[in-house]
Amino acid sequence: MADLTLTVQGSQVKLVWGDPPAGSGTVSALRILRKLGTGDWQTLATVADAAARSYTDLSAAPGKTYSYVIRGVDGNGQPFPYSVEKTVDIGGFAISSFNYTMPFYFRQHAGQGDKVKLTLLASAGAAAKAELAYLDVNGVNRTLQSALVEAAETGVYKGELAVPEAAAKLLSLKGYIEEDGQTAEAEALREPILVGGTVDVELTGALDLPNDSLLTIYSKSVHAYQSATLKGMRSVTLKGLPAADDYTLTLSGAGGIDLFDDVPVPPVRIVAGGHQLVSAEPLLPARVNVAIYNPSGTAPDVHVIVTDEEGHPLASGITALNGNLSFPAFKKMVGKKAIIRAAPKDPKFASLEQTVTLASGLNRLDLRLTLKTDATLTGTVTDKDGKPVKDATVQVWYQGNYYKAQSDTTGRYTLGVPAGNVYAQAIVAGAFASSAITVATVSGQTKTVDIRYTRQIPSIFEVKLYTETENGSWIGPYELDWREMVHFHITSSASLLGSSNPLLVDAAAGQSVKICANGIEGGYGKACTEVTIGDKLKYEAVLRLSYLNTKAVGQLAETPASVYLYRLDNGANKTYVESRTAYTGSLVLKLPGRERMN
Incomplete structure (x- = not known):
């Protein structure tokens, strides 16, 4: 017969038994029997696992005597003797029960920081506590204690503790009571619990x-x-x-x-x-909304395809009457490049392609269709003497759209334009234009159109203006718009055909041209440069204006005081320059020319 060991833990009895006796045959299950005192045997539990070797009786009562025996069950469900019979006395001072409640994750894991609520049943008036033994993440055994307080219900002790933050496994959870030198304990855990x-x-x-x-x-x-x-x-x-x-x-x-x-x-x-x-960092996926326009307004019936850089298609669709098309979100495309290709149904418009780097969220793209430029103009731009003009802009206008090309060193140009009646002209320096020519272009064909100026093409002077500072360094060149041109009094000895920089100077070859600037209004001097016009079209005029200001230093007898500055001409007529309020006795004024103070 197998041996049977009984261990009392509070009011609980733990049974541990050995292997089945030799020759007992196949054991399919185990049946645990118990009797109270001299009473009858009763089945306490049936254990389906024949390999089990322990069981804990949680229903034993303090002050009682119990006997236990194990019976084996064969494959036909018939019992047979398995272990010896053992008897045990349960002490009168004992814990009737000790239980806990706490959240479980995935049915078997505890969570760090979660509350463990404790309930212990024992005789009234005892001192009670709980102790949790656990293994931390470093493999060190640790304990945590918590007092249990008797509740309003007599003999019921309650408390709680938290699963420690560093706990990796809960090894045991014991309840203790003590009264008049007597102690008792009970274990709440049937087996260790892993902490997730x-x-x-x-x-x-x-x-x-x-x-x-x-x-x-x-x-x-x-x-x-x-x-x-x-x-x-x-x-x-x-x-x-x-x-x-x-x-x-x-x-x-x-x-x-x-x-x-x-x-x-x-x-x-x-x-x-x-x-x-x-x-x-959460990010919205990239979405694309396309709005397509043609020269007349919105562009419906445009087939749009979106691909990644390698050409793998992401989405496609056709624009609505308002020219709009929205695509669903593109996964894993934020920060990556996408290629948008638009193919209009109307054959007179050219297809277009645009590469964009997609941002998180909505990417709105406004695309504008252009007319097909499958007709070609070619020719030479010449001056009134028949000499080629280089760097001239050949501009073609058609239905509100402009198409441009630059002439080369021989005056030659080639330009793709739409089919139809177009208007062509040449422009030098962005301002001097030739007469416009009407040309009928045909799709797929090349037409030669030579553009000749009937007037003399002006010389182009790029003015580079510098001003001297008070310490002798130079600032410039200035961006000379028409306001600066007036302020610095930019003049030419030959006629000017405009008021912006570069200057268009009406001068013939061999003619000497003087370009001057006068900075008297700002306290600067005057500078000129002289150039003899040759065969080239463009020239550079570098002008440096010296600093002329002087200082007037004085003391004011009373402050604050209003100070006025006037300029005197040769006839002693004065012109107001500026005024200021002085709050200190020292006064310093910059005087650009003959000045006096009042």
Whole structure:
């Protein structure tokens, strides 16, 4: 017969038995019998696992005597003797029961920081406490105690403790009572409990997340997942996770889109009792809205294809009557390039292609169709003497659109234009234009159109103006618009055909041209440069204006005082320059010319 050992733990009795006796045959199950005192045997429990070697009787009462025996059950359900019979006395001072409640994750894991609520039943008036023994993440055995307080109900002691942050496994949870030198204890755990890992997820970035966004962590290897609804939170704690190294985070927004698709979070490794922080930035996937226009307005019936850089198609569609077309979200395309190709149904418009780098959220693109330029103009731009003009802009106008090309050193140009009646002319220096020519162009054909100026082409002078500072350094060249041209009194000895820089000077070859600037208004001198016109078209006029200001230094007898500055001409007539209020006795004035103070 197998031996049977009985151990009393409070009012609980733990049974431990050995292997079945030799020759007992097949054991399919085990039946545990108990009797109270001299009473009849009763079946306490049937254990289906024939390999089990222990059982704890939780229903024994203090002050009683119990006998136990184990019976084997064969394959036909017939019992047979298995163990010897043993008897035990349960002491009168004992814990009737000691129980706990706490959240469990995945049915078997505790969570760090979770509350463990404790209830102990024993005689009234005793001192009670609980002790949790656990293994921390570093493999060190530790304990944590908590007092149990007798509740309003006599003999009922209650308390709580928290699963320690560093705990990896809960080894035991014992309740203790003490009264008049007597002590008793009881174990609440039937077996150790693993503490799952904890992950704090911090959501960074400025994206406004819907309240119903769902954050999920999951592992394929251990078939575990846990979710939390954000409800406006940017920080979420997920706990009680079984150990695994392949956890993945997802954040589902409106329409079930994973907001981590474009910034994947690296796999998260979870260890028992581990605690780590993961920062992740959710991003809206890239979406594209295209608005296409032609010269007359919106462009319907345009076939639009969106591909990635390698040409793999992402989406396609046809613009509506308003020329608009919206595409659904593109996964994993934020920060990447996409190619938009538009092919209009109307054959007179050219297809277009545009490459864009997609940003998070809505990308709106306004695309404008142009007329096909499958007719060609070619020819030479010459002056009134028949000499070629280089760097002339040949400009063709058609239905409100301009098409341009530059003439080369021989005056030659080639330009693609739409088919139809177009207007062509040449422009020098952006201002001096030839007469316009009407040309009938034909699709697929090349037409020669020579453009000849009937008037003398002016010489082009690029004025580079510098001014001297008070310490002798130079500032410039200035960006000379028409205001600056007036302020610095830019003049030419030959006629000017405009008031902007570069200057268009009406001068023939061999003629000497003097370009001058006068900075007297700003306290600068005058400078000129002289050039003899030759065969070339463009010239450069460098003008440096010296600093002429002097200083007047004085003392004011009374302050504050109003100071006025006037300019005197040769006839002693004065012109107001400026005024100021002086608040100190010292006065310093810059005098650009003959000045006096009043």
